[in-house]
Amino acid sequence: xxxxxxxxxxxxxxxxxxxxxxxxxxxxxxxxxxxxxxxxxxxxxxxxxxxxxxxxxxxxxxxxxxxxxxxxxxxxxxxxxxxxxxxxxxxxxxxxxxxxxxxxxxxxxxxxxxxxxxxxxxxxxxxxxxxxxxxxxxxxxxxxxxxxxxxxxxxxxxxxxxxxxxxxxxxxxxxxxxxxxxxxxxxxxxxxxxxxxxxxxxxxxxxxxxxxxxxxxxxxxxxxxxxxxxxxxxxxxxxxxxxxxxxxxxxxxxxxxxxxxxxxxxxxxxxxxxxxxxxxxxxxxxxxxxxxxxxxxxxxxxxxxxxxxxxxxxxxxxxxxxxxxxxxx
Ligand SMILES: Nc1ncnc2c1ncn2[C@@H]1O[C@H](COP(=O)(O)OP(=O)(O)O)[C@@H](O)[C@H]1O
Ligand code: SF4
Ligand SMILES: [Mg+2]
Numbered sequence: 001x002x003x004x005x006x007x008x009x010x011x012x013x014x015x016x017x018x019x020x021x022x023x024x025x026x027x028x029x030x031x032x033x034x035x036x037x038x039x040x041x042x043x044x045x046x047x048x049x050x051x052x053x054x055x056x057x058x059x060x061x062x063x064x065x066x067x068x069x070x071x072x073x074x075x076x077x078x079x080x081x082x083x084x085x086x087x088x089x090x091x092x093x094x095x096x097x098x099x100x101x102x103x104x105x106x107x108x109x110x111x112x113x114x115x116x117x118x119x120x121x122x123x124x125x126x127x128x129x130x131x132x133x134x135x136x137x138x139x140x141x142x143x144x145x146x147x148x149x150x151x152x153x154x155x156x157x158x159x160x161x162x163x164x165x166x167x168x169x170x171x172x173x174x175x176x177x178x179x180x181x182x183x184x185x186x187x188x189x190x191x192x193x194x195x196x197x198x199x200x201x202x203x204x205x206x207x208x209x210x211x212x213x214x215x216x217x218x219x220x221x222x223x224x225x226x227x228x229x230x231x232x233x234x235x236x237x238x239x240x241x242x243x244x245x246x247x248x249x250x251x252x253x254x255x256x257x258x259x260x261x262x263x264x265x266x267x268x269x270x271x272x273x274x275x276x277x278x279x280x281x282x283x284x285x286x287x288x289x290x291x292x293x294x295x296x297x298x299x300x301x302x303x304x305x306x307x308x309x310x311x312x313x314x315x316x317x318x319x320x321x322x323x324x325x326x327x328x329x
Contacts (some may be wrong), residue, residue, distance in 0.1 A: 001034035003071075004175045004209050005055060005094070010068035012054045015061075022282045026233040028068070029310070032176055037202070037210045039220035039241070041256070042230035045279050048213045049099050051230070052180045054078075055211065056096035057085055072176075088324065091122060095174035099181045099213075102161035105153040112149040114168055122172060135171060142200060159190030163197050168205055178211040179180035187265065196224055203309060217256055221245050226316075229253045231288035232280050235310060239317030249319045251295045289321070297323055 014022040024047040071074040119131035136146040183191040201207045227244040229237040237250040255275040276303040277294040310320040
């Protein structure tokens, strides 16, 4: 199966009113494959949501795209005009449930009005009744009560709100759904229900791939196929889920898997350790490897000077760290 999205050399920075640049996504390359759940994990502030905006083309000032491309269906979506994007890509090819989406629902609007807005935007000829009928059928097919459509957001639990925004975001059967921290504000049982819904959307082929963004790496163990670890605006490691969770290479990934609050059975280290230091300010990130000020394996004269390339060290497993040579190195 092929790639549904291919990002190459993406650079996307915020520009502050003081004229400073925050290098939130800096030379990121990755692909989203058909049929997969790709997890993206890393501490807060490392650029995950910014990357989600670029991949879903929901970039707004003060965020700007400075370079790279995102190919979808053979086209570089970053150079498409807004009208083509609206008509052909947004919601249809790529859809996003942004971080905190469930809390930004307009409290004075019933859920059905969001549905009508989404469908009317893409099908100008559709009537309100047809739009609602489609939504009702979709809700019922996914075991969500269709009476939710008549509710106001505050009448729904957090878990139900998150499932509702997810179903609305996939009404147009997008190929790729990007879900940014969809479970972060939820209790464990609601988290499971939201994950089950995403898996069900894939199983029913309503969507073809999920990009699941989280700061809770262990969560990905239950359903991700591959995981990308992001640090300070860069992907530092990407590979099969089992490799990343149980046998990570990059010193940051290693610390991330050992510093989780609730270690899962079988994970490499059970001890709860905090990662020393804090992620860098992306206005002025560290030279060379951006992790070097926090890295237990730091090599003076190399790691602080040169940027380690992301290279394949094992079948389908890439790492950016001078500790590792290539697959044959
Ligand atoms: N609107 C904004 N203006 C300026 N800086 C921003 C803005 N939004 C995010 N940032 C900065 O961009 C960096 C990456 O943020 P973000 O993509 O939200 O990370 P994550 O989702 O991993 O927590 C952080 O340094 C954050 O402070
Ligand atoms: S390149 Fe150097 S500083 Fe960066 S993670 Fe590897 S060993 Fe640590
Ligand atoms: Mg975020």
